[in-house]
Amino acid sequence: MSAKKSDTRAKLSWFTTVILPHERAMRLYLRSRVANAEDADDFASEALLRAYSTKDWARITSGRAFLFTIARNLTIDAARRNKIVAFDGKRDPDTFNSAIDVERHLHARDELRRLERIIAGFPRQCRRAFILRRVEQKSFAEVADEMGLSVTTVEKHVAKALGLLMRSEMLREEPCHDDSAGSEWRSRQGA
Amino acid sequence: MTIPPGANGGAGKAPESIEDRAAYYVVRLDAGADKSEQQRIWDWIEQSPEHAVAFARAKAVWDRAGDLESGGRDEDSTKA
Numbered sequence: 001m002s003a004k005k006s007d008t009r010a011k012l013s014w015f016t017t018v019i020l021p022h023e024r025a026m027r028l029y030l031r032s033r034v035a036n037a038e039d040a041d042d043f044a045s046e047a048l049l050r051a052y053s054t055k056d057w058a059r060i061t062s063g064r065a066f067l068f069t070i071a072r073n074l075t076i077d078a079a080r081r082n083k084i085v086a087f088d089g090k091r092d093p094d095t096f097n098s099a100i101d102v103e104r105h106l107h108a109r110d111e112l113r114r115l116e117r118i119i120a121g122f123p124r125q126c127r128r129a130f131i132l133r134r135v136e137q138k139s140f141a142e143v144a145d146e147m148g149l150s151v152t153t154v155e156k157h158v159a160k161a162l163g164l165l166m167r168s169e170m171l172r173e174e175p176c177h178d179d180s181a182g183s184e185w186r187s188r189q190g191a
Numbered sequence: 192m193t194i195p196p197g198a199n200g201g202a203g204k205a206p207e208s209i210e211d212r213a214a215y216y217v218v219r220l221d222a223g224a225d226k227s228e229q230q231r232i233w234d235w236i237e238q239s240p241e242h243a244v245a246f247a248r249a250k251a252v253w254d255r256a257g258d259l260e261s262g263g264r265d266e267d268s269t270k271a
Contacts, residue, residue: 130256
């Protein structure tokens with residue numbers, strides 16, 4: 001393995017464990033500061049990119065403070081250039097209590113429910129392939145057999161589902177609108 | 192050395208966006224990409240920070256979804 005490659009691996013690992021757990025809270029924080037949701041998503045993408053591109057990344061251990069500071073500075077700079085409509089400065093990262101609450105409640109169970117709700121809304125084939133592979137832990141060959149599709153097609157369905165899940169973080173209000181799909185999911189568990 | 196944007200990296204048809212491609216690569220790695228395909232995926236990741244961020248996000252979502260409980264399938268089942 002080249003030195004460059006092992007460095008990339010270490011950096012990706014840092015980014016995944018130190019930065020990404022705060023992505024969602026940062027998006028919510030940005031939405032509280034920026035009037036336009038698309039602007040908020042653009043800032044979020046830029047903030048993640050800047051976090052990843054930081055030279056002395058290995059020294060950064062508080063991902064939340066680091067990421068929120070980048071996000072906040074992006075909105076301040078943009079507001080200064082009149083590029084965006086920003087809300088007043090009362091909601092700085094330290095007093096953004098709702099984000100803190102969000103983080104507190106985003107642990108395992110709620111996060112999984114959120115994922116379930118989103119997946120329930122996927123196109124049928126896409127949803128089924130994803131659940132059979134990722135939840136039921138069947139091999140791609142088994143999923144292909146069960147669905148009567150080629151392995152390649154199953155892979156595409158699963159990848160599409162994953163792409164949709166990634167996008168569900170963006171441009172949306174909290175997915176609390178329709179819980180019927182989620183409860184349908186729950187009811188099958190015979191709880 | 193690296194895969195030109197939009198090129199077919201030997202891992203099936205090239206998806207359109209960086210997110211889609213990252214998601215596809217996570218799936219290919221899960222499906223058992225061989226050494227040379229793994230290398231092509233790493234080359235892509237190292238090509239730009241955008242690629243790396245997208246890949247990390249895709250992998251994080253993939254890992255989180257692995258914690259979903261069985262029972263959420265859309266097929267009727269009487270399995271307890």
